[in-house]
Each structure stands twice: as structure tokens, then as C-alpha cells.
Amino acid sequence: xxxxxxxRVITKLxxxxxxxxxxxxxxxxDYSPGGGFQAGVIMAVGFILYGIVFSLAKAQKVFPxxxxxxxxxxxxxxxxxxxxxxxxxxYGYLDYTAIDPNHPSHGQHLxxxxxxxxxxxxxxxxxxxxxxxxxxxxxxxxxxxx
Amino acid sequence: MDFFFSFLCMVLIISGSFFVVIxxxxxYRFPDFWSRLHAASITDSAGVILLLIGMGIYSGLTLxxxxxxxxxxxxxxxGPTSTHAVxxxxxxxxxxxxxxANKNSxxx
Amino acid sequence: MLIVTAVTVVKxxxxxxxxxxxxxxxxxxxxxxxxxxxxxxxxxxxAVGAGISTVLMLGTLALTSRAxxxxxxxxxxxxxxxxxxxxxxxxxxxxxxxxxxPETPVQTHVGPDYLKRIPDDIHVPNAVTAILASYRGxxxxxxxxVVFAAGIGVLMLIGGLRRRRINDDDKNSSDTKxxx
Numbered sequence: 207x208x209x210x211x212x213x214r215v216i217t218k219l220x221x222x223x224x225x226x227x228x229x230x231x232x233x234x235x236d237y238s239p240g241g242g243f244q245a246g247v248i249m250a251v252g253f254i255l256y257g258i259v260f261s262l263a264k265a266q267k268v269f270p271x272x273x274x275x276x277x278x279x280x281x282x283x284x285x286x287x288x289x290x291x292x293x294x295x296x297y298g299y300l301d302y303t304a305i306d307p308n309h310p311s312h313g314q315h316l317x318x319x320x321x322x323x324x325x326x327x328x329x330x331x332x333x334x335x336x337x338x339x340x341x342x343x344x345x346x347x348x349x350x351x352x
Numbered sequence: 353m354d355f356f357f358s359f360l361c362m363v364l365i366i367s368g369s370f371f372v373v374i375x376x377x378x379x380y381r382f383p384d385f386w387s388r389l390h391a392a393s394i395t396d397s398a399g400v401i402l403l404l405i406g407m408g409i410y411s412g413l414t415l416x417x418x419x420x421x422x423x424x425x426x427x428x429x430x431g432p433t434s435t436h437a438v439x440x441x442x443x444x445x446x447x448x449x450x451x452x453a454n455k456n457s458x459x460x
Numbered sequence: 461m462l463i464v465t466a467v468t469v470v471k472x473x474x475x476x477x478x479x480x481x482x483x484x485x486x487x488x489x490x491x492x493x494x495x496x497x498x499x500x501x502x503x504x505x506x507a508v509g510a511g512i513s514t515v516l517m518l519g520t521l522a523l524t525s526r527a528x529x530x531x532x533x534x535x536x537x538x539x540x541x542x543x544x545x546x547x548x549x550x551x552x553x554x555x556x557x558x559x560x561x562p563e564t565p566v567q568t569h570v571g572p573d574y575l576k577r578i579p580d581d582i583h584v585p586n587a588v589t590a591i592l593a594s595y596r597g598x599x600x601x602x603x604x605x606v607v608f609a610a611g612i613g614v615l616m617l618i619g620g621l622r623r624r625r626i627n628d629d630d631k632n633s634s635d636t637k638x639x640x
Contacts, residue, residue: 210440212433212436213433213436213437213440216429216430216433219429220429220430223426235586235589236584236585236586236589236590237584237585237586238586239499239500239503239586239588240500240503240586240589241500241586241588241589241592241593242604243504243507243508244503244504244507247504247507247508247511247512248507250512251507251511251512251515254512254515275615278608278611278612279608281604281608282604282605282608285600285601285604286601289601299598300597300598300601302594310581311581311582311583314581314582314583314584314590314594315582315583315584317593317594317597318582318584318589318590318593318594321593321597321600321601322589322593324604325600325603325604328604328607328608328611329604329607331611332607332608332610332611333512333516335611335614335615336516336611336614337515337516337519339614339615339618340516340519340520340522340523340618341519343523343618
């Protein structure tokens with residue numbers, strides 16, 4: 207436990223900053239380089255860092271695997287769902303003017319926000335799910351292999 | 353006054369790049385793991401911080417300088433931490449510095 | 461430097477060095493994208509290639525061996541096939557307009573048209589996000605579906621719900637997981 211004290215303290219400081227930066231990149235994708243893919247990756251990195259420094263069990267207590275799998279699918283559904291919503295309103299698939307027919311540019315803003323959110327959620331889920339899948343199987347290393 | 357600022361920026365950026373080159377060169381040329389680790393951490397600690405301060409002074413008091421400051425703070429915290437993590441991993445795996453290894457067992 | 465890194469990745473035997481070198485490769489590509497003024501792409505390349513990809517590859521390495529196995533077959537025919545394909549592609553690009561010239565279809569047909577329409581339609585300063593999410597939103601849906609399919613593929617092969625070795629996870633993390 208004494209070995210990893212510095213790592214644990216620094217991780218506790220950093221994980222919050224990483225999540226904040228991920229949210230910043232996600233919602234500022236309209237104004238600065240960013241958007242869903244990058245934000246999803248950065249958010250996943252926050253979880254993976256926590257899982258590496260503390261144990262996998264603790265990371266899975268914070269972000270359980272069933273939630274990861276559900277979020278994986280939810281992001282894609284959110285994206286496709288806005289398309290279907292537009293179709294239900296009478297416009298074409300993924301036509302953002304369906305969201306606010308009086309002000310098309312507001313509809314575009316909201317539409318872009320929602321689809322980027324869907325992308326970000328799916329990418330986060332996929333990266334964390336892959337990490338959980340590998341880390342749950344990792345055997346104990348023997349030292350002469352390195 | 354203006355000349356003083358640009359001269360200061362030039363000195364900082366050149367010394368920052370000097371440290372980065374020294375770090376890279378040292379990582380290649382040092383004989384064993386622990387000295388190489390020290391050389392790699394020089395790039396992270398001294399080189400990047402000096403470069404960022406130089407770039408910040410060059411930009412004046414704008415938003416860019418604030419962002420550079422935040423990046424510098426982040427690197428200042430995580431650079432030595434990653435070096436510590438690598439050294440910790442090596443120590444836990446049994447790698448020892450040379451003179452102790454000569455005393456205990458040949459494990460370099 | 462990209463070519464040197466790529467050749468080194470192919471010729472090295474130690475898998476750990478290969479993972480580190482592919483991180484370097486992604487970083488160099490990100491720098492290249494920045495010099496070409498493509499900041500969004502550089503951001504994504506740096507985050508995904510030099511960040512997540514290296515971490516997940518290291519996680520994979522914990523499950524497999526440390527060195528690449530020797531291949532018994534000769535490498536001559538694959539080398540010839542790759543050189544032939546590369547030469548044919550290179551010959552094909554000789555017909556295209558010069559790199560960065562203003563005559564290319566990208567600069568004359570759709571590109572300036574989108575750039576003109578974005579302030580009126582969408583009012584979003586970042587043109588890349590506007591095109592990705594609004595004008596070409598269908599393609600982004602496809603990309604998201606591809607990422608989803610990759611995740612599902614990994615989960616089907618390795619099984620994410622299995623949580624064995626939860627009990628020795630503390631021992632695991634003190635031995636193997638602090639190589640960040």
C-alpha cells in the first residue's frame with residue numbers, strides 16, 4: 207500500500223480534472239476542436255486510469271459492467287432516435303428542422319448537441335467495455351517475461 | 353522593454369529545447385535503466401516547463417497564456433508522477449541500481 | 461520519421477517496443493495533421509492513437525506473450541505483392557491534381573458551398589462539427605455504428621461480464637497494473 211501512495215493521491219486529483227475536460231470538449235465541439243469522439247475517449251481514459259491505479263473491482267463498483275453495456279447501445283439509439291423523431295414529425299430522416307420548425311438554426315444546434323452526445327456516450331462505453339474485458343482476464347505476470 | 357521581453361522569450365525557448373535534446377540524447381546513451389529514466393524525466397520536467405513559460409511570455413496576457421499555464425500545471429503534476437510510476441514498477445519487479453546489485457545479486 | 465518508425469515496428473520482435481512505437485507513430489501523425497491545419501483530426505488521432513490505443517494494446521499484452529513468434533515462411537512474395545500494389549496506387553495518383561491546388565473538386569464543388577451555407581443555416585463556428593453532425597450526419601451515424609460493432613465484437617469474444625479474479629485483484633494491481 208505504501209508503494210502506490212503517490213499514484214493514488216495524484217489519480218484522485220486528476221480524475222476529476224479529466225472528466226471536466228471531457229465534458230468541456232464534448233459540449234464545446236461547436237466552438238473549438240472537439241466533439242463526440244474525442245470527448246468519449248477522454249472520459250473513458252478517466253475511468254481506465256482509475257481502474258489501473260486502484261483495482262478493477264473498485265472501478266467496476268463505480269461504473270458497473272451492466273451499465274457500460276447498456277450505455278454502449280444507448281448512445282447509438284440516441285443518435286438513431288433523433289432521426290426517427292424527425293421522421294415522426296413529418297420531415298426526412300435526421301432532418302434537424304423537425305426539432306424546432308420555427309427557428310431552423312436552433313433546431314440545428316440542438317440536433318448537433320444531441321447526436322454528439324450520443325456519439326460520446328457510445329465511444330465511452332466501448333472503450334471502457336474493452337478495458338473491462340481485457341483486465342478481467344489478465345493473469346499475474348511472472349518477472350522473467352519482461 | 354519590448355526587446356527585453358523577446359530576448360527573455362528567446363533565452364527560455366532555447367534553453368527549453370536544449371533540455372529536451374539533452375533528455376533525448378541521454379535516454380539513448382546512458383548505460384543502465386535508472387540513469388536513462390532520469391534523462392527521460394529531464395525532458396518532461398525542465399524542457400517542457402521552460403518552453404511553456406517562454407511561449408506564455410511571448411503571447412502576453414491573453415487567453416492563450418492562461419491555457420498554457422493550465423497545461424504547464426498539468427504536466428508539472430503528471431510528469432514526475434509517470435517517472436515515479438515507472439521507477440516504482442521497476443523496483444517492484446526486482447530491478448536494482450548497479451552497486452547494490454553487485455552486493456546482493458547480479459540482477460541488472 | 462514516420463517511415464523510420466513504421467519500418468522499425470515491422471522489424472522489431474519485442475511486442476512491448478512495438479506498442480510504444482505505435483504510440484510514437486500516432487503522435488507523429490498528429491503533428492503532421494497539425495502542420496496541415498487539420499486540428500480536429502489531429503486531436504482525435506492524438507487521443508485515440510497515442511492514448512487509448514496504447515493503453516488497450518498494453519492490456520492485450522498482459523494476456524499474450526512478449527515476443528513475436530518467428531515466421532517459417534519466406535517474406536519475399538508478400539513484399540513483392542505489397543510493392544506492386546503500392547506502385548500501382550502511386551501510378552494512379554499521378555493522374556490526380558496537385559496536392560493543395562485550388563482546382564481539385566474538394567475546393568470547387570462542395571467545400572466552399574458548405575462553408576458559405578454554414579453561417580446562415582447552422583450558426584456554428586466550428587465547420588468540421590457542423591459538417592460532421594449536420595450535413596453528413598448519416599455518415600457519422602455509420603461511424604458510431606462501427607464503433608458499437610467493434611465493442612460488441614470484443615464483448616462476444618472475451619465476455620465482459622465475467623468478473624473472475626476479483627479476489628486477487630489487489631495483488632494483481634500491485635504487481636502488474638502500475639506500468640502506466
